Amino acid sequence: PAMASGTALIYDDEMTSYKLLWDDPECDIEVPERLLSSYEQLKHYHLVERCIHVPVREGTEEEIMLVHSSEYLEVVKSTQTMNEEELRRVSENYDAVYFHPNTYRCAKLAVGATLQLVDSVMSGKVCNGMALVRPPGHHSQRNAANGFCVFNNVAIAAQYAKRRYGLQRILIVDWDVHHGQGIQYVFEEDPSVLYYSWHRYEHQQFWPLLRESDYDAVGQGKGKGFNLNVPWNKVGMGNSDYLAAFFHVLLPVAFEFVPELILVSSGYDSGIGDPEGQMTATPECFAHLTHFLMQLANGRVCAVLEGGYHLKSLSESVCMTVKTLLRDPLPQISGEMAPCLSAVESIQNVRAAHKPYWKCLMYEEATPLHNLSTKSQQMMEAELIQTSTHPTAKQVVGTTNSDEAIKTDRFLESHMKKILFPVPPVKTASAIVSKVDAHLLPISVQVEMEMNAQELKTLVSAFDAELVKEEKALLSLQNVLAVLDKILKKKVCNGIAESSVASVSTTFALKHCFDFGLQRVLCIVVGDMDLELDLDDGKILLMNICQKQQTEKTNSKYHISLNWKEDAGRNNFFCAVLGFILPVAYSYQPDLMIIVIGPNRSLGVNAISLLTCLLQGLAESRILVVIQDTEIKLVQSVAKALSGVSTPDFGAYAPAFQENFLEIKRLRDQLQQEWKMLRCSVKDWI
Ligand code: Q9C
Ligand code: ZN
The missing domain is CATH 3.40.800.20 (Histone deacetylase domain)
Structure with missing residues (x-):
């Protein structure tokens, strides 16, 4: 069917009006410049003028309470009038959170901006869009702020869309590098919201350090099969790993799910140079991810900013997302196209865990690798280093220091010049x-x-x-x-x-x-x-x-x-x-x-x-x-x-005819040495 045209962009300066007031190395990366530099870069590429500007509004208390308790709402409200000492004390009640007197106002605007985006898309005013918001949302929970997040913008938007538009199937794609556990908790038992998240996990050694971020958290009760976690057990994941996860996990399931609306928890700390994520995906990767999502839900894609702490990487990636929503041709994705062993292992595990719930996985062999012993992992890793040019953990460790951040700045400066080609008229x-x-x-x-x-x-x-x-x-x-x-x-x-x-x-x-x-x-x-x-x-x-x-x-x-x-x-x-x-x-x-x-x-x-x-x-x-x-x-x-x-x-x-399916499987086994993006299981690896 024909779809609406146009891309909404939602942004308001006011969401830059809060910041960290004291020293806290845990929180000092979440700065107002994240929004300012993203918006500046959008202006620089003349993308702002090509979008339809939609104003922000405050989310109402009723809307916030679609996900949060009234008690928690009152706590957040009370921070408006607090002094620094009091703000510090409230902040300490939560993990990796800071409050400022303007936090409450901005958090309401972030919710409202997200709902404005959903309304613009659902009413047919635009086809898709992006909301640049602070504070982010995906870690926050019914009764708690968490990981810089106050209200769960995307979870509220999903509940709102179900209620207001009677939607029966919403897909949430969380490509932020952290697990959006807040979203998982809200929809764990809900089959009408399919939640997909990949995240730095490192066998539970990475924040938020939760057992339930692993691939075997598939949802509960009626919601079984509607929670997809792809845990990354190594840093350094890049373009080919992300694409492999899309090809072999998200997209087959999403096409089977047939969503009516897609909400993207659009965090860019999964991009190159980010001090939190330590991953290597370059900005154009987000163009490709966006493009694939646009083929679902009749193109109704709402991207909502979550994390992203390397300002240059963040802003270029935001631009790539918006450019793609505007239907510009896509830049060629860079780098060798071969997922690393650890990525393929995670992909195999999620596919096996979800075999009972999705027809597209029904012919999958039921072999989750469960707990690969540390020893066999190290052996496989040694082989990987010999046989692949994929960046290994060692090469990317240490990108937290500012030298590395500046190196990434320079890299991106020249990289973007190469990939931003003129668009044919x-x-x-x-x-x-x-x-x-x-x-x-x-x-x-x-x-x-x-x-x-x-x-x-x-x-x-x-x-x-x-x-x-x-x-x-x-x-x-x-x-x-x-x-x-x-x-x-x-x-x-x-x-x-x-x-x-x-x-x-x-x-x-x-x-x-x-x-x-x-x-x-x-x-x-x-x-x-x-x-x-x-x-x-x-x-x-x-x-x-x-x-x-x-x-x-x-x-x-x-x-x-x-x-x-x-x-x-x-x-x-x-x-x-x-x-x-x-x-x-x-x-x-x-x-x-x-x-x-x-x-x-x-x-x-x-x-x-x-x-x-x-x-x-x-x-x-x-x-x-x-x-x-x-x-x-x-x-x-x-x-x-x-x-x-x-x-x-x-x-x-x-479901596929078994015959057709077996043909694909046969070809995949035969050709995965040559065409490495075919890999979705670690058997026959070397
Ligand atoms: N030592 C988002 O990206 N880091 N939030 C905690 C613990 C918190 C990230 C480090 C990262 C929160 C929206
Ligand atoms: Zn994040």
Whole structure:
């Protein structure tokens, strides 16, 4: 379905009006500059003016009491008029909390800002948005402030959305580096709120030091299966670890859950340079995480600031989030795409713990690693150090000192210059000549061939002398090349072209890409089609999703064929896209993608559109879709996916055919050495 457009940004200076008044090394990182520098950076990138400004308001007492007790509310209220001595004493009643006379006012604004965001999205005024708030919320509990948090903004928002809009399924994604135990406690028994959190855990040695932050806390009573904890047992987790957790844990479950609204506990202390988190994820990682969430809940994503204490890292990551909410093309994610052993171990454990509750995990082997002995861990770690370039604990320890913080500043300064590329003025180009009128497509440009007929003939005859004689084939080629050319020259971001000779057109297009200087092109062919390609040099990765068994072919690194049974109307394609295609694609890191839709396709219109949506995180969103037999529905749906005006809608979740599932599992086992993002279990590790 079509969705609302526009991104709300909620921010008010007043939330910078409280600060720590005394010496407390535990709390001195939570400063007003966190908001100021984030907002400044948003202005710097001209993102503020592209958002819809929504004013803040105070949350009411009734709203606060959706989560907190009246006794606790009274305690917080009473701090307004206290002197420093009294404030210190109240603060001491809680773990890692400080109060200031303005704290109460700001905490009410933080709640109100979050609810304003939910209202803006739920009323259809905007599609998504972000609220920059202080104090943060996810640690606070019914009767307690905790970890800089006073009122639980996101938990209150979820209760509010259920009440006011009658929502039945809300997903909370907590990517802050700390466990939002406050949110877990509120919704532990509630199946209508799915809570996902990853957090620095280190086998319970990291704050808040709770047993219930581990992967086996799956929820209670009716809420069993609706609490997903991914504990990180090492510092240094980065882009590939976070993406692996999304591919193999959050996304399959979330697509099965079918949320109506997504709230993000959007903490950036999980980013590089943060003194608390000691992780290594770079700002563009948050663009990718945001992008994936935007494919759910019809795009209704509300991001609400939680932690984040390295000012530069925080503000760049906030910008990446907002830029993505605004639907700009995504920057390529940096670094080697291979999750580390410890991350994969955590992922395997959560998957095993949740096997009983989610159909997408039903074929999972029930082998949680439980308590890997310290000794075997050290052995595995020694192997890891030998075989992986992933930063090890040793390399990132010590980032708390200011030298390291400044190093991160400098790193980010140059890093962001590399990844912030100019956005093409037009998103989607199309060359559709028959059956579908251009006006039936969403906002796009109909391309005109800039090359004259003679030029084209010369080009084509150099490639295939026979082809020049066929008028229809020539027209097809012209379509495909015209769109591709616009993409390569960055005049548009992506495009769709009709071609009666898709196979020839694709071969020709690939050649054109390499003449242009591209290094890696991911080519996904849906349906039966033979492409004569040289696949040895790694410049093309060909994935063929076809119905017919290709017995004579065995899969190799750069040629993967996925036998996929007809799944008319069923949505078991999720496990293939999330568990296989995306991990391989992210491992490959293409600079362009070509999706070719041929005859006898075993994927429905929705599946193809979903694939198109999800792949936009790669290659700076550069995608060319070539469609052989033009079907109006398919063309429209893919064009919508490319231009981002809607996300495909699937009905209730059905489990994968066992056969299809086993095919994915087989391929994963076979190819995980080559394409490391496929890893979701530690067996066969080395
Ligand atoms: N020695 C948020 O990020 N640190 N809160 C306690 C104990 C408290 C983090 C250290 C960190 C609180 C919203
Ligand atoms: Zn945090």
